[in-house]
Amino acid sequence: MKRKPLIAANWKMNKGIGESLDYFLKFKDKNIDYSQVDVLIAPPYISLYPMYKEIKANKSPIFLSSQNIYMKDEGAYTGEISAAMVKSCGATYTILGHSERREYFNETDEIVNMKLKKAISAELNIILCVGERDIEREAGVAYEVVLSQLGKSLMGVTEEEIERIAIAYEPVWAIGTGKTASSEDAEAMHNEIRKKIEILYNKTIGESIRILYGGSVKPENIRELMQKENIDGALVGGASLDVEKFCKIATFYA
Numbered sequence: 001m002k003r004k005p006l007i008a009a010n011w012k013m014n015k016g017i018g019e020s021l022d023y024f025l026k027f028k029d030k031n032i033d034y035s036q037v038d039v040l041i042a043p044p045y046i047s048l049y050p051m052y053k054e055i056k057a058n059k060s061p062i063f064l065s066s067q068n069i070y071m072k073d074e075g076a077y078t079g080e081i082s083a084a085m086v087k088s089c090g091a092t093y094t095i096l097g098h099s100e101r102r103e104y105f106n107e108t109d110e111i112v113n114m115k116l117k118k119a120i121s122a123e124l125n126i127i128l129c130v131g132e133r134d135i136e137r138e139a140g141v142a143y144e145v146v147l148s149q150l151g152k153s154l155m156g157v158t159e160e161e162i163e164r165i166a167i168a169y170e171p172v173w174a175i176g177t178g179k180t181a182s183s184e185d186a187e188a189m190h191n192e193i194r195k196k197i198e199i200l201y202n203k204t205i206g207e208s209i210r211i212l213y214g215g216s217v218k219p220e221n222i223r224e225l226m227q228k229e230n231i232d233g234a235l236v237g238g239a240s241l242d243v244e245k246f247c248k249i250a251t252f253y254a
């Protein structure tokens with residue numbers, strides 16, 4: 001089955017509203033064949049609605065995503081934002097379980113699972129991040145760690161609901177470090193993830209789910225990664241902050 005690639009920009013805590021809009025206005029004029037690739041941008045929350053208005057005004061096919069949501073609908077949770085609020089900004093996706101959330105904000109698989117269910121009930125699509133740390137890879141438990149994160153994060157998610165989810169395999173040691181997993185190692189992990197999805201759900205779902213790679217993706221390594229059978233796209237941090245670099249990554253097929 002042919003899975004449409006998804007190239008996603010995770011801006012993390014970078015760019016104010018003005019910079020976000022400047023970026024979009026430059027990016028929208030790039031020659032990208034959207035029949036070949038889906039492109040998504042996850043700016044900070046503040047830029048979601050301003051970007052949504054520009055995307056709409058320009059009839060751009062770019063998908064908008066938040067980088068996180070909180071696992072409650074509303075209430076006394078100072079500084080947090082709900083799935084419905086993100087949706088009301090015009091976003092159709094949220095990233096969940098990014099390793100920076102897990103590491104700096106103590107997000108466990110259980111929390112990721114609660115957030116995932118809130119995102120689903122708000123009809124958001126999800127990029128669910130999983131990935132092992134360097135000590136775990138060195139100890140030879142990378143597969144166990146990643147597959148366990150996957151199983152726990154997806155607990156209780158139905159066959160119908162999983163259609164809203166793309167998985168991002170992001171080895172923690174490759175994020176922002178300039179070190180990329182070799183395309184062979186990434187492919188091997190993606191293959192394991194797909195097999196696990198087939199076991200948890202079924203073969204059709206396993207074959208159709210998109211599995212992105214993330215961790216120091218750049219114009220120089222995207223083609224090799226995308227040649228692999230089970231790599232269906234990329235979640236790009238640092239290199240996505242630059243319009244030209246992100247455009248080169250999004251046009252990997254050219």
Ligand code: PGA
Nearest residue numbers: 175176215216236237238
């Ligand atoms: P990076 O980040 O491309 O800067 O390594 C990827 C990510 O954290 O999503």
